[in-house]
Amino acid sequence: MRNCGFSNRKAAENLTVSITRMDSQERNDTEYEKFAVENFNTQVFNVEDFQRRRRIYRRAVVCLGLLCVVLLAANIGQFVNNKIQNRPELGDHPKIEALSAEKDQLWRNWTTIQTQNQQLHLQNRILTLEKEELQRNYTTVQSQNEQLQTGRDQLQKMVNVMKVKINGMSCETGWSKFGMNCYYDSVTELDWVHSRLVCLSMGADLVSINTAEEQAFINGLLSPQVNAWIGLNDIHSEGKWKWVDGTAVTTTFWGPGQPNSYNGTNQDCGELVENSLMGQWNDEDCSAENLDL
Numbered sequence: 001m002r003n004c005g006f007s008n009r010k011a012a013e014n015l016t017v018s019i020t021r022m023d024s025q026e027r028n029d030t031e032y033e034k035f036a037v038e039n040f041n042t043q044v045f046n047v048e049d050f051q052r053r054r055r056i057y058r059r060a061v062v063c064l065g066l067l068c069v070v071l072l073a074a075n076i077g078q079f080v081n082n083k084i085q086n087r088p089e090l091g092d093h094p095k096i097e098a099l100s101a102e103k104d105q106l107w108r109n110w111t112t113i114q115t116q117n118q119q120l121h122l123q124n125r126i127l128t129l130e131k132e133e134l135q136r137n138y139t140t141v142q143s144q145n146e147q148l149q150t151g152r153d154q155l156q157k158m159v160n161v162m163k164v165k166i167n168g169m170s171c172e173t174g175w176s177k178f179g180m181n182c183y184y185d186s187v188t189e190l191d192w193v194h195s196r197l198v199c200l201s202m203g204a205d206l207v208s209i210n211t212a213e214e215q216a217f218i219n220g221l222l223s224p225q226v227n228a229w230i231g232l233n234d235i236h237s238e239g240k241w242k243w244v245d246g247t248a249v250t251t252t253f254w255g256p257g258q259p260n261s262y263n264g265t266n267q268d269c270g271e272l273v274e275n276s277l278m279g280q281w282n283d284e285d286c287s288a289e290n291l292d293l
C-alpha cells in the first residue's frame with residue numbers, strides 16, 4: 001500500500017493504523033518494516049514542513065495584502081494629487097474669463113458715465129450762470145421798458161394837449177386849415193424842383209397826401225382842370241414812388257393808366273389833376289411847369 005506523504009495529519013494517522021495492522025500480521029520481511037518506519041518518519045516530516053510552509057504562505061498572503069493596501073492608498077493619493085494639480089486655474093475658466101471681461105466693460109462704462117456726469121454738471125453750472133445773467137438782463141430791460149412806457153404816456157399826454165392847442169389855432173392869411181395842417185395853393189407855375197424850393201422858403205414843403213379826405217380837401221383848393229405839383233416822386237428809383245417827407249406811399253389816387261411815363265418820357269414827379277370828384281394823380285416830367293401845393 002502507498003501513501004502520499006503530504007496529504008494531511010489524518011492520512012499519517014491512517015498510515016500508523018496501517019502499520020499497526022501490519023504489526024498484528026505476521027510479517028517476515030524485515031526490509032519492509034524498515035521501509036515502513038522510514039516512510040513513517042518521512043510522512044511526519046512532511047506534515048510539519050507543510051504546516052511551516054502554510055504559515056509562511058499566510059504571512060506572505062498577509063504581506064501581499066498589506067502591500068496591496070499600501071499600493072491602493074498610494075494610487076488613491078496620486079489620483080487625488082493629480083486632480084488637485086490638474087485643477088484649472090481661476091483665470092483659465094471660460095465663465096470666469098467672461099465675467100472678468102464683463103466686469104472690465106462695466107468699469108469702463110462706469111468711468112464713461114462718471115465723465116459724462118461731470119460734463120453735464122459743468123454744463124448745468126454754465127447754463128445756470130447764463131440763466132442768472134439773462135434773468136438780470138430781463139429785469140433790467142423790464143425796468144427800462146416800464147420807464148419808456150411811462151415816458152411814452154407822458155409824451156402822449158403832451159401831444160394831446162398840443163393837438164388841442166393847434167386845433168384851436170388858425171392858419172396864416174392865404175393858408176387853408178385841414179385837421180392840424182395848413183395848406184397853401186400857389187399862383188405861380190414853376191417846375192417841380194423850384195416849386196418845392198418856394199415851399200421850403202415858406203417853412204413848408206410840397207404836400208404829402210395820406211387819406212382820401214385830405215385828397216378831396218386839396219382837390220377842392222384847385223380851380224377846375226388845374227394841375228398842381230404834390231410831394232410825390234420816383235426820381236431816385238424808377239417806379240418806387242415816395243413822399244418828400246420820406247413817408248411811404250400807402251394810399252394812391254392814380255388816374256386811369258397812370259403812372260405811365262407817357263411816350264417813353266422820364267416822368268418822375270407827381271401832380272394832382274383836379275376834377276369834379278376828388279382829383280387824380282399823374283406822373284409828369286419834372287421840368288414841366290405847374291402850380292404847387
Ligand SMILES: [Ca+2]
Pocket residue numbers: 234235238266267268
Ligand atoms: Ca425816371
Ligand SMILES: [Ca+2]
Pocket residue numbers: 234238239259261266267268269283
Ligand atoms: Ca417815373
Ligand SMILES: [Ca+2]
Pocket residue numbers: 258259260261262267282283284
Ligand atoms: Ca403820366
